[in-house]
Amino acid sequence: MKRKETQSIRTQTERTNFGEHATPIYMTSSYVFDNAEHMRAMFAGEEDGNVYSRYSNPTVDEFINKMAMLEGAEAGWATASGMAAVFSTFAALLDAGDEVLASRSVFGSTHKLFTQIFPKWNIETNYVSATDLDEWEDAITPETKILYLETPSNPALDIIDLEKAGEIAKKHDLIYVVDNCFTTPIIQNPIEFGADLVIHSATKYIDGQGRGLGGAIVGKQELIDEVEAFARHSGPCLSPFNAWMLSKSLETLQIRMERHSQTALEIAQRLQDHDQVEWVKYPFLESHPAYEIAKKQMAMGGGIVTFGIKGGLEAGRNFLDSIKMLSLTANLGDSRTIATHPASTTHSKLSEEERAKVGITQGLIRLSVGLEHIEDIWEDVDQAL
Numbered sequence: 001m002k003r004k005e006t007q008s009i010r011t012q013t014e015r016t017n018f019g020e021h022a023t024p025i026y027m028t029s030s031y032v033f034d035n036a037e038h039m040r041a042m043f044a045g046e047e048d049g050n051v052y053s054r055y056s057n058p059t060v061d062e063f064i065n066k067m068a069m070l071e072g073a074e075a076g077w078a079t080a081s082g083m084a085a086v087f088s089t090f091a092a093l094l095d096a097g098d099e100v101l102a103s104r105s106v107f108g109s110t111h112k113l114f115t116q117i118f119p120k121w122n123i124e125t126n127y128v129s130a131t132d133l134d135e136w137e138d139a140i141t142p143e144t145k146i147l148y149l150e151t152p153s154n155p156a157l158d159i160i161d162l163e164k165a166g167e168i169a170k171k172h173d174l175i176y177v178v179d180n181c182f183t184t185p186i187i188q189n190p191i192e193f194g195a196d197l198v199i200h201s202a203t204k205y206i207d208g209q210g211r212g213l214g215g216a217i218v219g220k221q222e223l224i225d226e227v228e229a230f231a232r233h234s235g236p237c238l239s240p241f242n243a244w245m246l247s248k249s250l251e252t253l254q255i256r257m258e259r260h261s262q263t264a265l266e267i268a269q270r271l272q273d274h275d276q277v278e279w280v281k282y283p284f285l286e287s288h289p290a291y292e293i294a295k296k297q298m299a300m301g302g303g304i305v306t307f308g309i310k311g312g313l314e315a316g317r318n319f320l321d322s323i324k325m326l327s328l329t330a331n332l333g334d335s336r337t338i339a340t341h342p343a344s345t346t347h348s349k350l351s352e353e354e355r356a357k358v359g360i361t362q363g364l365i366r367l368s369v370g371l372e373h374i375e376d377i378w379e380d381v382d383q384a385l
Contacts, residue, residue: 004186007069008250013062025244026058055232059240063247067206068218070185070250071198076218077227078243082181082201083109084236085215089199090146092230093175093223096122099143101174103160105130105153105359110179130158131289133165140172150179151188152294155342155366156359157281157306159290162297166194175223181205181333186257187299196220197227202246204333205303208256209249212242256335256371260303263377264369268305270378276315276385278308278363304332305367309385313362316341322384325376332368337377339384340366 012023031050033039041047050056060078068076079085090100090113102114104127114125126139130153147169151160162178169176177197178190184205190198200206202214215238217227231237238246261284268282280287283294284301294301309315319341320328326339342360355361369377 005254011066013058029053054237057240060243063243067216071218072191073218074221075224078238079215079236081213082215085199085217088231092227098145100125100146101144103130103149105158107154147174148177152182159294161293162193210334214242214246261300263374264303271307280307303369309363316363319384325380335371337370338368
């Protein structure tokens with residue numbers, strides 16, 4: 001049983017004696033011990049098992065075991081949201097005085113952590129270009145501890161060469177952390193290119209239907225042990241219900257990502273020929289500046305397409321106001337196609353200069369292409385344009 005599609009369906013926790021086919025949800029906050037000695041040994045870590053669901057839970061274990069398997073990781077930890085995964089990773093691994101080397105193209109909330117929260121703890125971030133890796137080595141200082149990036153980035157779809165970034169991290173003995181949210185482990189496996197840890201917002205494609213929040217951190221056992229030590233006591237744990245929902249969603253992740261990618265590529269190609277569109281960016285379009293890198297490290301192009309509308313900020317707002325079927329929401333990775341105008345919504349808190357540095361133009365539209373019929377998606381996009 002080596003193939004990912006099969007493993008994501010057949011990896012299950014032990015069933016109860018009722019013979020159920022689907023794994024049940026273990027909705028319990030605590031667990032019963034046989035006697036005082038058993039309880040002592042469990043709390044001392046001398047015996048394996050569950051003590052308290054903030055620490056571990058069979059349903060949560062099934063989800064994170066699947067995620068680690070899909071990414072080719074040694075171990076993992078599940079959190080209540082994607083940002084809880086991001087925060088827990090850095091909070092667990094960094095000390096006062098440490099620095100992060102990060103691609104400038106990161107999610108807005110991650111940027112807030114780097115610029116507003118971590119500096120309170122004397123943890124600084126050095127930002128570097130997403131596309132010029134020569135700049136990265138120049139920015140490394142003796143205090144740099146983590147190299148962090150997203151690829152493809154949100155929302156500009158910058159592609160970073162995972163292998164080259166991994167070589168830089170290894171050369172300077174840095175912990176190499178990759179946010180793999182946009183591609184999922186079906187499309188891209190950063191560990192194959194040297195990543196030590198991989199972070200996911202399971203809220204997006206892992207769930208795939210916009211139902212609940214979740215996050216995952218997978219990678220080297222020794223680093224996951226540090227994350228676990230932090231998270232067990234700070235409490236960003238994933239609920240058993242959400243873990244069950246996400247674990248079941250993994251059973252269809254392969255076929256969903258294939259459909260998302262197939263439709264997104266076709267939409268991107270059509271947008272290139274539209275007279276109201278200035279530019280289109282999609283990893284598997286030959287016009288993408290890093291097309292060859294994308295083809296090297298991604299199995300498919302993913303479900304996100306960005307494009308620029310002629311007319312800038314006002315045109316972007318008008319496009320959203322003209323949408324009839326597509327959803328207007330801040331989420332992505334849903335079965336329903338979603339349109340977002342980052343300059344006036346998700347990245348509006350950034351200055352215009354900050355947005356420009358990460359490729360967010362005034363007229364940029366981000367499409368999270370869903371699973372509807374392609375002609376229905378296109379008809380709505382076309383009429384709105």
